[in-house]
Amino acid sequence: MTPMERTVFVVDDDPSVLRGLERLLRSAGYAVEAHASARAFLERAPADRPGCVIVDLRMPEIGGLDLQEELARRGFPLPLIFLTGHGDVPSSVRAMKGGALDFLSKPCDDTDLLAAVERALARDAEARAARAEKEAVRARFAALTPREHEVALLVAQGLLNKQIAAELGAAEKTIKVHRGRVMEKLGAESLADLVRLVDRIRDTT
Amino acid sequence: MTPMERTVFVVDDDPSVLRGLERLLRSAGYAVEAHASARAFLERAPADRPGCVIVDLRMPEIGGLDLQEELARRGFPLPLIFLTGHGDVPSSVRAMKGGALDFLSKPCDDTDLLAAVERALARDAEARAARAEKEAVRARFAALTPREHEVALLVAQGLLNKQIAAELGAAEKTIKVHRGRVMEKLGAESLADLVRLVDRIRDTT
């Protein structure tokens, strides 16, 4: 939530490009973390700092597209901006299909690059907010006991207490107790709230 | 809802390409509608038939990207597949950013094209189903009287009947009547149902 410094990760095997980008980005006020290879980047797992990644398409060993795939596999959330000297159409299409934010060709206008970075950071902030929100809901659900969890789901399905009782083989009274605790623990003030909370974790899980 | 025949619209200024594509697609079992220019395609507004569009990038007057923009402006929903002989990276990126489903280069493998068409049709079917669902909900809401509509929103916000009554300056009894009719007209069997229905129109509007 605190606006922890936004970091632009740069991955390029060409040292001069790397330094140039770093200089440009720093002078634009961003924190920069430069890596000379995808492997180096992957190893220093960028934890979960807010930011984005600028990645070269062609690199020895692990190329930009491979990196993109690997990051997707790991559930790594930062937006990717591809930057390449000899980009071809199929690569750019593959990158964009893979969710890349942009695909720029070197040499590229500093303004374009910085604009892309801003868009990427904005997208990251959005995605981050959405994730945080879902995580908060998830945390509240974690406070439920197994039974309460079951009851929460059935309540959100619109079942009556007596139906839930039948379903779970318990007395209606017991369901009322669980239900009351569910509302309390989830901080739901109304059934409408509960339904929305339940739906929100279901979408994510 | 009925699987009205899915149509592949082809827009290309090169007659031989146009004929070739038409033949290929027909032999693959698709209904095809070929147009020699973006303008021709736009004029015979393809109503709302299910399908997808294959469009050439470079065409005189209105190019593929222009067409994409115009279609977006009109809220035209079919997925676009770009097909081009001399595609460049910036164009492909722009197309993909604009929501294109794919961007293929001529000459391209028939298999690749047909696969892209299948994906496009699948995406269209999905989007179509989502739209139909939302439209159905919207239609049910249209059956509500103004007062019922207000009540529906407030109920979905989790307000008690008495709170709604205060809000609207009516007796609780009256709210109960409206509320009952709302549930009936919307076909909601429980408050949970109602909340979900209301949320669904709110997302769309």
Place this chain on the structure above:
DNA sequence: GGCTCCATAGGACTTTGGTCCCATGGCGGG
């Protein structure tokens, strides 16, 4: 062996929600 947490549940109410029947008054159309 207490302690806490969980699940269970009864008793005794109160508050809400929902349903029937009935009634009034305005408004727009035939």
Place this chain on the structure above:
DNA sequence: CCCGCCATGGGACCAAAGTCCTATGGAGCC
């Protein structure tokens, strides 16, 4: 001018949900 729809609401209930207080029995923990 009468009919239908809309909004309004009273009376009488019934059903469902929520709230206190109380209590039991098992599981896991220090």
